[in-house]
Amino acid sequence: MVVVGGGPVGSTLGLLVPGALVLEAGRFPRDKPCGEGLLPAGVEVLRRAGIELQEAGYPAIAGIQYRAPGAPWARAALSGTPGRGVRRLRFDRLLAATAGVRPGCRVLGLRQLPSGVEVQTSEGAVGAEAVVVAAGIGSPLVRQLGWASPRGDAQRFGLVGHLEAVGGDGDIVVSLLPSFETYLAPVGEREVLVAVLGSRAALRSAAGDREERYRRLLAAAHPELAGAPLSGPVWGAGPFPRPVTQVASGRVFLAGDASGFLDPLTGDGITAGLQQVEFLAQALAEDLTSAAARYRRWHRAQWRRRRMVGYLARQLSGRPSLTRRALRGLAERPAALERLINVSQGSSGWGALGAADWAALLNWGRR
Numbered sequence: 080m081v082v083v084g085g086g087p088v089g090s091t092l093g094l095l096v097p098g099a100l101v102l103e104a105g106r107f108p109r110d111k112p113c114g115e116g117l118l119p120a121g122v123e124v125l126r127r128a129g130i131e132l133q134e135a136g137y138p139a140i141a142g143i144q145y146r147a148p149g150a151p152w153a154r155a156a157l158s159g160t161p162g163r164g165v166r167r168l169r170f171d172r173l174l175a176a177t178a179g180v181r182p183g184c185r186v187l188g189l190r191q192l193p194s195g196v197e198v199q200t201s202e203g204a205v206g207a208e209a210v211v212v213a214a215g216i217g218s219p220l221v222r223q224l225g226w227a228s229p230r231g232d233a234q235r236f237g238l239v240g241h242l243e244a245v246g247g248d249g250d251i252v253v254s255l256l257p258s259f260e261t262y263l264a265p266v267g268e269r270e271v272l273v274a275v276l277g278s279r280a281a282l283r284s285a286a287g288d289r290e291e292r293y294r295r296l297l298a299a300a301h302p303e304l305a306g307a308p309l310s311g312p313v314w315g316a317g318p319f320p321r322p323v324t325q326v327a328s329g330r331v332f333l334a335g336d337a338s339g340f341l342d343p344l345t346g347d348g349i350t351a352g353l354q355q356v357e358f359l360a361q362a363l364a365e366d367l368t369s370a371a372a373r374y375r376r377w378h379r380a381q382w383r384r385r386r387m388v389g390y391l392a393r394q395l396s397g398r399p400s401l402t403r404r405a406l407r408g409l410a411e412r413p414a415a416l417e418r419l420i421n422v423s424q425g426s427s428g429w430g431a432l433g434a435a436d437w438a439a440l441l442n443w444g445r446r
């Protein structure tokens with residue numbers, strides 16, 4: 080099998096499928112704009128693939144806090160295995176090195192043949208029984224396959240930076256401001272990541288160059304970080320969402336962001352991709368001829384669940400009175416938020432949320 084892309088998703092597939100050839104265009108260490116919060120379900124997939132993040136020194140994430148001006152903080156504890164702050168510079172290198180990824184080799188095109196797939200690379204052509212494209216958001220290969228969706232209207236963007244500071248008290252902190260959101264994750268002993276997310280207009284509402292705008296928006300949510308030095312560049316990210324029309328056909332499969340990207344606000348991107356490749360590794364080992372149909376069905380259900388959670392999260396932002404109401408309800412009933420996060424990371428289904436949880440989430444009848 081050939082895997083295109085040695086990011087976290089492609090590398091993990093390389094760990095799960097003995098003999099897989101993982102081709103990566105870049106060289107490590109390399110950075111990637113991300114929120115760097117890995118949910119417990121993702122930590123568990125990596126454990127099953129042989130990677131122990133705790134031993135590798137990645138900070139634990141104990142919970143997720145939601146904050147908004149004029150509302151109490153709502154906090155969900157992450158039950159069982161903690162999440163991890165995964166500084167991508169180190170994390171991606173660790174996974175790629177463990178999986179034996181081949182760096183500096185770009186895949187240029189794919190051709191499905193009756194007996195396999197011809198993979199054209201910057202180093203010549205390679206034959207493969209099956210190919211998994213895990214080449215990240217907006218991959219040109221997905222466009223070449225004709226599987227990219229046209230972009231929608233509601234485009235969102237991000238600004239991502241790292242600060243030399245301690246923050247979040249071991250939690251991910253999501254701050255819901257009237258026109259944008261911030262997402263903070265502790266990623267080192269004295270390093271936090273903060274992503275600012277919103278429409279292009281919202282991210283341009285502050286004056287100055289990219290770094291100045293980032294600092295102004297960040298300070299609105301986290302005044303305590305206003306003076307903290309940046310420990311790297313400020314990255315732009317987006318647009319999102321980036322859906323696709325197809326995730327598998329014949330012997331070609333998409334995984335990770337290449338199989339569709341929703342929104343960073345839910346912080347489930349890496350986890351979802353790791354779950355996809357765990358399913359795919361199993362399906363391919365069982366029967367290559369039925370794997371595409373099985374994966375399409377499984378992926379569709381995962382996508383629907385993630386889209387619904389993303390929709391709920393997005394509904395909370397940008398409507399200050401609704402946000403305050405919901406946070407009040409969730410602060411009083413943290414179990415509802417914990418169950419919603421379990422749905423978000425795929426460790427339970429919607430049935431886990433009872434009527435009282437929905438009432439807390441929406442805080443019906445309160446003003």
Ligand SMILES: Cc1cc2nc3c(=O)[nH]c(=O)nc-3n(C[C@H](O)[C@H](O)[C@H](O)COP(=O)(O)OP(=O)(O)OC[C@H]3O[C@@H](n4cnc5c(N)ncnc54)[C@H](O)[C@@H]3O)c2cc1C
Nearest residue numbers: 084086087088104114115116186214215335336343348349
């Ligand atoms: C602002 C922001 C915040 C986010 N926050 C979080 C978060 O907190 N938690 C979370 O879990 N997720 C988060 N995500 C999502 C997360 O970053 C992605 O889901 C994750 O990186 C997907 O991994 P991947 O391996 O699919 O793709 P990538 O990490 O993009 O890796 C793809 C790899 O493929 C390589 N490649 C591309 N084309 C080729 C080619 N033709 N040939 C060979 N190699 C190629 C690239 O060089 C790259 O190394 C966030 C995303 C954004 C933008």
